[in-house]
Amino acid sequence: MAGYRDLLRIPGVGRMLSAQLVARFPNGMISLVILLHIEGITGSYGAAGLVLAAVSIGQAIAGPVTSRWMGRWGMRRVLTLTTAVSATSLLAIALLTSPLPVYIVLGFIAGMSTPPIVSAVRTIYPKLVNSTQLTALYSLDASLQELIWILAPVLITFVAIQAGTVTGLVLIVVILVCGCTWFILSPQVGRVRIPRSKRAFGTVLTRPPILLATVIGFLLVGSFAAVEASVVATFSHGGIEAGLVLAVFSLGSLAGGLAFGHLPMGPWALARRLAVVAFGLALTSLWINMWWIGATLVVAGIGIAPALAVLSAVTTASVKFSDTAEAFGWVGTGQLIGAAVGSAVAGFLIDGPGGVAASYGAAAGFCALALVVAVVFVRGLPDLRVRGASPIPDTEPVQTIG
Secondary structure, three states: OHHHHHHHOOOOHHHHHHHHHHHHHHHHOHHHHHHHHHHHHHOOHHHHHHHHHHHHHHHHHHHHHHHHHHHHHOHHHHHHHHHHHHHHHHHHHHHOOOOHHHHHHHHHHHHHOOOOHHHHHHHHHHHHOOHHHHHHHHHHHHHHOHHHHHHHHHHHHHHHHHHOHHHHHHHHHHHHHHHHHHHHOOHHHHHOOOOOOOOOOOHHHHOHHHHHHHHHHHHHHHHHHHHHHHHHHHHOOOOOHHHHHHHHHHHHHHHHHHHHOOOOOOOOHHHHHHHHHHHHHHHHOOOOOHHHHHHHHHHHHOOHHHHHHHHHHHHHHOOEHHHHHHHHHHHHHHHHHHHHHHHHHHHHHHHOOOHHHHHHHHHHHHHHHHHHHHHHOHHHOOOHHHHOOOOEOOOOOOOOOO
16 A cells, blocks of 8 residues: 555655546446436337447547547547537537437447547556556556546446536536536546557557457456446345445455555466456355355455456557557457347346356356456566556567567
């Protein structure tokens, strides 16, 4: 913890961490309130699911694209444009009474224009601290982001129930605009300029560590999505149990990140951290009981933030600075697709003969596959104990596949 206190004393670090958390806070609210809003208008969860799918598809497509734009037009221009378009489209969903296809189009636009805050802030981090401090900063970032998933769903559910879904969507827009404005106007954003990449779009995926981070992130987040669907299905008729169980999952991740996320990151660090998550998830389906599932998810959660921190550090350390933002965009897209696939697989299993036990098993299976990939391709992961997590200088060559 002393190392984290030292980090927060570095000028700009606290501001960047706080501003990006506020700017990303709507990410924990949008899906839930859109689901409630569209279902309230159409009377169909299927229709609401189509709008949510459009949002997710838009986000998956936009991630690498808008991230790369920041190297061409600058962070502030891209972040300002995407914030304005995203806020406008969300307001339109809230205030317009329209046929379902219009809501689907607006959802797609909202997803496409999601501000690339993650790519921006994780590109800025290497300019704020030295290479020996960067892994700890990524760990702190991964830990604190759990606050979004603990607090945001509770807040938006309360607002939607008490004041309505229109008010909930307007609140999201207000938080989005305020958070992004705070982030955009931060001096650190103005000081860091991403050089225009000389490589073709998508070339970063030929870097073995970036491809591994994308695939492992896909599988890991797929396991989270399957867990969420399983918990909701298990406790959907039991009051607040589902929310409490998911909250302790995030609390386990927060605790794990703060306690262990700063440890040295050698090539085997990711596999060790994934093993903790896989072990905890493998226990969940043994007994469908709130206390048991909550306890096993705390165990699984301990490895989550540390594992995500490794993925971030590997991404930064494996590309040139000019390609960092695009690389994070691709890793984020992999995670978004993983979330969609994990939810879909869990949904089919929940409706099948195996029920929720099978869907908990699928969550463990996704994570086990991530662990297998991390072990089999461990040679493709850098040893961050040697050179830290700083980006490769733009003057040095990089190894690619093929």
